[in-house]
Amino acid sequence: MMTFFFCLRLSLGLRLNSYGTLAIEGNIMRFGFTARLTALIFLVFYFFPNVTLSLDSGYDLWMKYNKLDNEARLQEYRQLIRNIVITTESKTGQIIRHELQQGLSALLGQNIPMWKSGPTDGSLVVGTPDNSQFIKKLSQIIPFSQLGREGFFITTREIADTASVVIAANSDIGLLYGSFHLLRLIQTETSLHDIYLVSLPRIHYRLLNHWDNLDGSVERGYAGNSLWKWDELPEKVDARYEDYARANASIGLNGTVINNVNANPAILKKEYLEKVAKLADVFRPYGIRVFLSINFSSPISEKFTLNRRRGGIGNLDTADPLVPEVREWWKEKVKEIYQYIPDFGGFLVKANSEGMPGPQDYGRGHADGANMLAKALEPFGGVVIWRAFVYDQEVDEDRAKRAYKEFVPLDGQFHPNVFVQAKNGPIDFQSREPVQPLFGAMPKTPLMLELQITQEYLGHSTHLVYLAPMWKEYFEFDTFARGEGSTLASIVDGTLHRYAMTGIAGVANIGSDPNWCGHFFAQANWYAFGRLAWDHTLSAEQIAEEWIKMSIGGDSNLVNKITTMMIGSREACVDYMTPLGLHHIMQANFHYGPQPDFARSRRDWTSVYYHRADSAGLGYDRSSTGSNATGQYFSPLREQLDGLATCPEKYLLWFHHVSWRHKMQSGRSLWDELSLKYHEGTKYVDEMIETWSSLESEVDEGIFKHVNEKLQQQQKDAIIWRDTCLNYFARFRK
Ligand code: BDP
Numbered sequence: 149m150m151t152f153f154f155c156l157r158l159s160l161g162l163r164l165n166s167y168g169t170l171a172i173e174g175n176i177m178r179f180g181f182t183a184r185l186t187a188l189i190f191l192v193f194y195f196f197p198n199v200t201l202s203l204d205s206g207y208d209l210w211m212k213y214n215k216l217d218n219e220a221r222l223q224e225y226r227q228l229i230r231n232i233v234i235t236t237e238s239k240t241g242q243i244i245r246h247e248l249q250q251g252l253s254a255l256l257g258q259n260i261p262m263w264k265s266g267p268t269d270g271s272l273v274v275g276t277p278d279n280s281q282f283i284k285k286l287s288q289i290i291p292f293s294q295l296g297r298e299g300f301f302i303t304t305r306e307i308a309d310t311a312s313v314v315i316a317a318n319s320d321i322g323l324l325y326g327s328f329h330l331l332r333l334i335q336t337e338t339s340l341h342d343i344y345l346v347s348l349p350r351i352h353y354r355l356l357n358h359w360d361n362l363d364g365s366v367e368r369g370y371a372g373n374s375l376w377k378w379d380e381l382p383e384k385v386d387a388r389y390e391d392y393a394r395a396n397a398s399i400g401l402n403g404t405v406i407n408n409v410n411a412n413p414a415i416l417k418k419e420y421l422e423k424v425a426k427l428a429d430v431f432r433p434y435g436i437r438v439f440l441s442i443n444f445s446s447p448i449s450e451k452f453t454l455n456r457r458r459g460g461i462g463n464l465d466t467a468d469p470l471v472p473e474v475r476e477w478w479k480e481k482v483k484e485i486y487q488y489i490p491d492f493g494g495f496l497v498k499a500n501s502e503g504m505p506g507p508q509d510y511g512r513g514h515a516d517g518a519n520m521l522a523k524a525l526e527p528f529g530g531v532v533i534w535r536a537f538v539y540d541q542e543v544d545e546d547r548a549k550r551a552y553k554e555f556v557p558l559d560g561q562f563h564p565n566v567f568v569q570a571k572n573g574p575i576d577f578q579s580r581e582p583v584q585p586l587f588g589a590m591p592k593t594p595l596m597l598e599l600q601i602t603q604e605y606l607g608h609s610t611h612l613v614y615l616a617p618m619w620k621e622y623f624e625f626d627t628f629a630r631g632e633g634s635t636l637a638s639i640v641d642g643t644l645h646r647y648a649m650t651g652i653a654g655v656a657n658i659g660s661d662p663n664w665c666g667h668f669f670a671q672a673n674w675y676a677f678g679r680l681a682w683d684h685t686l687s688a689e690q691i692a693e694e695w696i697k698m699s700i701g702g703d704s705n706l707v708n709k710i711t712t713m714m715i716g717s718r719e720a721c722v723d724y725m726t727p728l729g730l731h732h733i734m735q736a737n738f739h740y741g742p743q744p745d746f747a748r749s750r751r752d753w754t755s756v757y758y759h760r761a762d763s764a765g766l767g768y769d770r771s772s773t774g775s776n777a778t779g780q781y782f783s784p785l786r787e788q789l790d791g792l793a794t795c796p797e798k799y800l801l802w803f804h805h806v807s808w809r810h811k812m813q814s815g816r817s818l819w820d821e822l823s824l825k826y827h828e829g830t831k832y833v834d835e836m837i838e839t840w841s842s843l844e845s846e847v848d849e850g851i852f853k854h855v856n857e858k859l860q861q862q863q864k865d866a867i868i869w870r871d872t873c874l875n876y877f878a879r880f881r882k
């Protein structure tokens with residue numbers, strides 16, 4: 149009752165005076181708005197206990213753990229899991245305990261107690277051979293040797309003996325992944341009968357790359373500011389850091405590069421290392437290692453600062469990787485870092501690219517720079533991730549050819565703990581590109597794949613574009629490096645060239661926005677990246693379905709409709725922005741709307757450089773009669789891309805300058821096909837709006853409105869793209 153009156157006072161600014169009548173509260177304004185709102189919500193529930201409030205901010209991501217409404221499944225799970233037995237006492241163990249108990253109790257709508265001993269029939273047993281006698285006894289039957297450090301095993305077969313469900317692994321981190329997976333199976337209402345599941349990641353290093361600056365801004369970030377509050381660290385540790393780590397662990401990510409590749413050297417100063425160490429402490433029990441982007445000029449003294457990017461934090465007058473003092477400086481710095489962060493992952497380096505300093509400033513090569521850092525990191529188990537995003541104009545007239553020309557000759561020259569990290573395509577995260585030809589051409593160098601989760605060129609956090617179909621297209625792209633079946637996936641996961649270490653990175657779309665990603669549907673891209681990094685054989689549909697069931701609702705009609713909408717959204721984006729292989733015709737700098745006439749800048753930053761529209765036709769001739777970028781691919785792909793008639797039409801204008809009158813496979817002229825594609829793209833957005841509207845009564849009100857508003861904007865933008873581009877190209881077509 150007391151609470152009731154307090155809330156009434158707080159929310160309405162009223163109080164009962166000594167006469168028992170209501171009076172206006174004089175000092176009510178000292179309570180914050182949030183306190184008053186909370187009190188109001190309490191009152192609503194007090195009077196209308198059956199009311200459900202739609203206030204889903206999206207903060208809980210795919211871990212909402214709403215009580216299941218499928219009765220049959222609920223009974224099945226309640227029967228199987230009546231208590232949880234887990235003995236590990238580590239920090240990770242505590243996290244597992246909390247996650248399973250909270251998650252299962254909420255999902256099953258009843259308290260699931262935690263026991264330290266057991267099991268009995270109806271127990272979920274979670275353990276490694278080291279921390280559970282019960283699991284140890286099952287060593288003959290559980291395929292521990294297959295699981296590695298991160299894999300896990302889940303079963304409900306008789307193997308479990310007296311228990312009903314078993315999650316086993318070789319490490320607590322494996323158990324954490326297994327626990328999240330079990331929760332996922334339950335959230336998606338998957339039957340657990342007769343489960344016998346072995347799961348392990350196909351790729352070792354599964355990283356997010358944050359392009360976060362030390363001033364709190366995020367390069368190409370569309371979801372607020374950086375999560376890292378540098379001013380507050382190391383004293384104050386924001387609760388959100390742990391939520392972030394938990395979300396990443398739930399999808400199997402195991403590392404994060406927390407600062408921008410356009411790195412500020414200050415990140416390596418002692419004061420920042422102390423802050424970074426705090427983050428690492430939070431992330432560690434979730435299996436997440438911290439990496440840092442470094443500035444190659446770091447050893448240089450501030451005195452020698454030429455501009456923001458050149459100045460360092462050291463006391464030297466050079467950063468030449470062959471100078472002994474420079475090498476020594478890095479060794480000492482690395483030693484210092486490991487004192488703060490004993491499991492530090494390593495350095496990500498953008499060198500000699502877009503104005504960033506690098507070894508070439510001293511007449512040295514990429515391998516010289518990378519190897520110097522690699523040797524400093526080696527004793528501690530760290531790696532260097534050296535980016536191949538370079539496009540020096542001196543190297544070749546065609547930007548698409550430059551990275552290959554610079555890096556392929558270096559194959560075999562890198563230290564074993566060096567990755568070369570290449571973007572999926574040869575230009576820059578366009579809506580569609582062919583695969584970067586470096587993949588397959590560096591068999592002796594582990595290549596890390598860099599994908600972009602943030603939608604720099606795909607409508608920022610305003611457009612609904614589900615990226616898993618695009619990433620699957622890359623994974624399945626056949627490079628023919630070692631004959632048919634040499635897919636990009638087989639290169640990245642190391643099976644093709646037997647790489648000793650393998651890695652994948654996604655440029656994060658996460659920020660301080662309450663829903664983390666700006667667009668609610670952009671959460672699906674974060675989710676999909678993690679799931680594919682763990683297992684690239686999962687289908688885009690399956691991942692979408694999982695995400696929808698966990699984030700929106702499990703009704704099959706709803707799931708089908710939203711899955712269909714998501715799956716086609718990427719192709720629609722290609723169609724209304726850059727169909728048939730067009731690329732890089734967006735607004736300068738902002739990279740959002742269209743600007744096909746953009747011509748006044750560095751040549752390879754303009755639009756006209758890429759589309760090459762003239763009275764004869766459209767597209768960049770990269771065939772053997774043009775720049776011969778096709779020559780960088782393996783046969784028979786090379787010939788296929790080279791031939792106007794054989795080149796897949798989705799890449800046509802990427803590789804060919806095509807006559808306006810060219811007859812497409814459909815029988816239409818290039819112009820008519822282009823026009824049709826642009827119209828199909830905008831029509832798809834209309835259809836997404838229709839689909840979404842039809843689901844209004846089934847979706848949380850807050851999320852419905854938020855997505856609806858975004859879709860309305862997307863529709864306007866898509867029309868602008870279509871009309872601007874078609875009007876512009878029409879000028880050339882005679
Ligand atoms: C481009 C971005 C730029 C990044 C660069 C990179 O426009 O902001 O710094 O890539 O990847 O896509 O280094």
